[in-house]
Amino acid sequence: MLNITFVLPDKNEITVVANEGDSLMQTAVDNDIEQISGDCGGCCSCATCHCFIDDKWKAKMMAADDMETELLEGAIDNMQENSRLACQIFLNKEHDGLVVHVPESSW
Amino acid sequence: MSCIIIGASHAGVQAAANLRRQGYAGKVILISADTVLPYQRPPLSKAFLQNVLPEQKLWLRPETFYQQKDIDLMLGKRVTNIDREQRTVSLDDMQCLSYDKLILATGASIRRLTVPGSDLSGVHYLRDYQDTMGIRDSLKKAHNVVVIGGGYIGLEVAASLQKLGKNVTLLLKHDRPLSHISNNVVSDYLTQLHTTHGVNIQLNVVVTEIIGVDKVLAVETENGQRYPADMVIAGIGVVPEQQLAEQCGLDVNNGIRVNEYMQTSDHNIYAIGDCSSFYHPVYQKQLRIESVQNATDQAKTASxxxxGQFVPYSATAWFWSDQYDDKLQTAGLSEGYDEIVIRQETEKSLAVFYLAQNQLIAVDTINQPKSFMISRKYIHNLPKVNKVILADKNQDLNSAFTEIAGV
Structure with a gap:
């Protein structure tokens, strides 16, 4: 069991419990974080799960692959270095305590 | 106060979740004919069929979600009747439930084969969880599989079975896959893709008989060919599930007719997702769309x-399909196009833009997700575009929408 904190657009923080092996998108959807809708179910097709990984956690993240990067570049006007698609981040022990900033949905 | 939702797939579950998000204080009752937790449909023909997606990841929400949100999820129940005067629905277990608002999210049912032999054991369809489980079970003893139909389901099933090492024949009635929705360029790419992966794809063939004794043995086509088959999977389309609406006198015509807020001809009853027929204000035509996007977005409009907030539905349609390692994404609706522009980045990466009177109405992309995303952002009002930039892989696609000089 891992603790994951979502910082919502209004700066409210919600800390939820996640399962190892689940994606960050699934964790958000299961806990009704409404800005992360994950419409395609996590197959990297829609970019409705865009989020920002807190800078302190950068080193613990696998880099985005080409498909994810292209989707992000196309979808997000103000893409930042820490922009990610939550469906492509699979949680492991290393991620206990992860902090994720959730923007307003672009869709 | 209570809202009953009939159907717990993408549309129904989204509607229930949204009612709670927006502070709906009454009872929310979500009725499903399925006996398992509400699940995602797209993986049924892909990862879940290939048995690489665990069941727990198929569920749309965990079981606890419904409890936490005070959503009364009734599984394994069928609604048999709607009484609009009394505002009640009857279930097959004789229960009768009252509603103030009713949402029909009844989806669609598979179109079945009608040729001789269609009722033989070993003939399958793919629409729900049980279908995929049945196919997975039968696959254990099957090597030769004939897939009928060149839409998304036929193509995805063919790709999945080929990945599982089966000997797959794909029979298409038309001269190319996705013939109703895509241009030749996309169809030809897909035909080549499946051929390269070893699928025996046959175009322009009409199935005349499923041959077998008790169990399917082969599929025969009009030209006399016989294709050996240990099992047959037909993906030949769906019809909207509108029987309940019809019985209670709502307007139906290839779907349950709704207004821009998803209200049927009875304003206390809404219809969303695959079963709803609506007028799209941007495309200016009556539509019924079978997609996850349409289901979830219409659910939001209805809830x-x-x-109490009436916001007209005008969402941009989008679709996706994964076959082998290739990703097909579509934004908009291409019907009625009079011109295409192609943006080819590599042999395996292309975008086909569909225009009608110089306005962009749709795009299909194959392994070009960035172009899909950029187009999806701009396409909502069918913009005029700079065709030279569209076609030029060395120019930023965004500027095709912002610099329209020379159109």
């Missing part, structure tokens, strides 16, 4: 209206 928002039930909570």
């Amino acid at each position: 928002t209206a039930i909570c």
Whole structure:
């Protein structure tokens, strides 16, 4: 069991419990974080799960692959270095305590 | 106060979740004919069929979600009747439930084969969880599989079975796959893709008989060919599930007719997702769309209206399909196009833009997700575009929408 904190657009923080092996998108959807809708179910097709990984956690993240990067570049006007698609981040022990900033949905 | 939702797939579950998000204070009752937790449909023909997606990841929400949100999820129940005067629905277990608002999210049912032999054991369809489980079970003893139909389901099933090492024949009635929705360029790419992966794809063939004794043995086509088959999977389309609506006198015509807020001809009853027929204000035509996007977005429109905010539905349609390692994404609706522009980045990466009177109405992309995303952002009002930039892989696609000089 891992603790994951979502910082919502209004700066409210919600800390939820996640399962190892689940994606960050699934964790958000299961806990009704409404800005992360994950419409395609996590197959990297829609970019409705865009989020920002807190800078302190950068080193613990696998880099985005080409498909994810292209989707992000196309979808997000103000893409930042820490922009990610939550469906492509699979949680492991290393991620206990992860902090994720959730923007307003672009869709 | 209570809202009953009939059907717990993408549309129904989204509607229930949204009612709670928006503070709906009454009872929310979500009725499903399926006996398992509400699940995602797209993986049924892909990862879940290939047995690489665990069941727990197929569920749309965990079981606890419904409890936490005070959503009364009734599994394994069928609604048999709607009484609009009394505002009640009857279930097959004789229960009768009252509603103030009713949402029909009844989806669609598979179109079945009608040729001789269609009722033989070993003939399968793919629409729900049980279908995929049945196919997975039968696959254990099957090597030769004939897939009938060149839409998304036929193509995805063919790709999945080929990945599983089966000997797959794909029979298409038309001269190319996705013939109703895509241009030749996309169809030809897909034909080549499946051929390269070893699928025996046959175009322009009409199935005349499923041959077998008790169990399927082969599929025969009009030209006399016989294709050996240990099992047959037909993906030949769906019809909207509108029987309940019809019985209670709502307007139906290839779907349950709704207004811009997803209200049927009875304003206390809404219809969303695959079963709803609506007028799209941007495309200016009556539509019924079978997609996850349409299901979830219409659910939001309906639940928002039930909570007192009436916002007309005008979402951009989008679709996706994964076959082998290739990703097909579509934004908009291409019907009625009079011109295409192609943006080819590599042999395996292309975008086909569909225009009607110089306005962009749709795009299909194959392994070009960035172009899909950029187009999806701009396409909502069918913009005029700079065709030279569209076609030029060395220029930023965004500028095709912002610099339209020379159109």
